[in-house]
Amino acid sequence: MLSLVVLISGGGSNLRSLLEASEDAEYPARVVAIGADRDADGLALGEEFGIPTFSVPFTSFPDRAAWGDELLAQIEQWKPDLVILSGLMRLLPPRVVAALSPNLINTHPAYLPEFPGAHGVRDALAAGATQTGASIIVVDNGVDDGPIIAQERVAVNSDDTETSLHDRIKTVERRLLVQAILDIANGHVNLKEHSNV
Template identity: 80%
Template sequence: MLSIVVLISGGGSNLRALLEASEDAEFPARVVAVGADRDADGLEHAERFGIPTFTVPFTSYPSREEWGDALLEQIRQWEPDLTILSGFMRLVPPRVVEALSPWLINTHPAYLPEFPGAHAVRDALAAGVTQTGASLIVVDNGVDAGPIISQERVEVEPGDTEAALHERIKPVERRLLIDAVLDIANGHIDLEELARA
C-alpha cells in the first residue's frame, strides 16, 4: 500500500478526488496526512475523511530554507512513500527536493514545458493559444521543469475566462493524478527511472 502526504494551498479539489478514490478498498494507496502552507480551505476535505492535517505557514519563518526544513520535518513524521504537491503555491527549497526526490510529484495546469509558474492558465490565455493542458511531473529544483510523468491537452474555447478554462483543466489534472498514483503503486511507473532519464 502506497502511503501519501498531499500538500495544498487552496481548495484541494485534486486532494478530494484522491481521497474519494482511496475509499475503494481495491485502491492501492492511502493519504496518511495533508499539509498546507496557510489556512487552506482544502484542509476541510482531509478533516471530513478523518485524515490528519498540519500547517507550516510560510510567513512564520525568517527564510524559505527554514520554512522548508520545518515542512520537511512535518512530512517525515508520516514516513510517506510519495509526497504530492497539488495546488501547492510555494517553490520548495532544494533541501526538501533532495530529501524527497524522486518521490515528490506536482500537478500543473498547463502542457509543460509550456506556461510554467504560478499563472499558467492566465499565461495561456494571454498568449492566445488554442490549446493548453495539464501535466504531472517529478519535482526538481527548476520551476515546473522536472521529468514529465503524464500530460494531456485541453482546448481553449473562444471567450474563455481564466476561471472557466481552469475549471475545464481541473478534471484532467485529477484524472492524471489518480491514474499516476495507481500506476506508481502498481509498479507501472518507476519514478527513479524517470528522474534518471
C-alpha cells in the same frame, strides 16, 4: 499500499478526488496526512475524511530554508512513500527536494514545458493558445521543469475566461493524478527513472 502526504495551498479539489478514489478498497494508495503552507480551505477535507492535517505557515519563518526544514520535519513524521504537491503555490527549498526526490510529484495546469509558473492558465490565454493541458511531473529544483510522467491536452475555447478554462483543466488534472498514482503503485511508472535530482 502507497502512503501519501498531500501538500496544498487552497481548496484542495485535486486532493478531494484523490481521497474519493482511495475510498475504493482496490485503489493502492491512502492519504496519511494533509499539509499546507497557510490556513488553506482544503485542510477541512482532513476532518471530512478522517485524515490528520498539519500547517507550516511560510510567514512564521525568517526565510524559505527555515520554512522548508520544518515542512520536511512534519512530512517525515508520516514516512510517506510519495509526497504530492497539489496546488501548493510555493517552491520547495533544494534541501527538501533532495530529501524527498524522486518520490515527490506535482500537478500543473498546462501542457509542460508550455506555460510553467504560477499563472499557467492566464499565460495560455494571454498567448492566444488554442490548446493547453494538464501535467503531472516529478519535482526538481526548477519551476515546473521536472520530468513529465503524465499529461493531456485541453482545448482553449474562444469564449474561455481564466476560470472556465481552469475548471476544465482541473477535471483532467484530477483524473491524471489519480491515474498516475495508480501507475506508480502498480510499477508502470518508475519514479527513479524520471529523477533529475
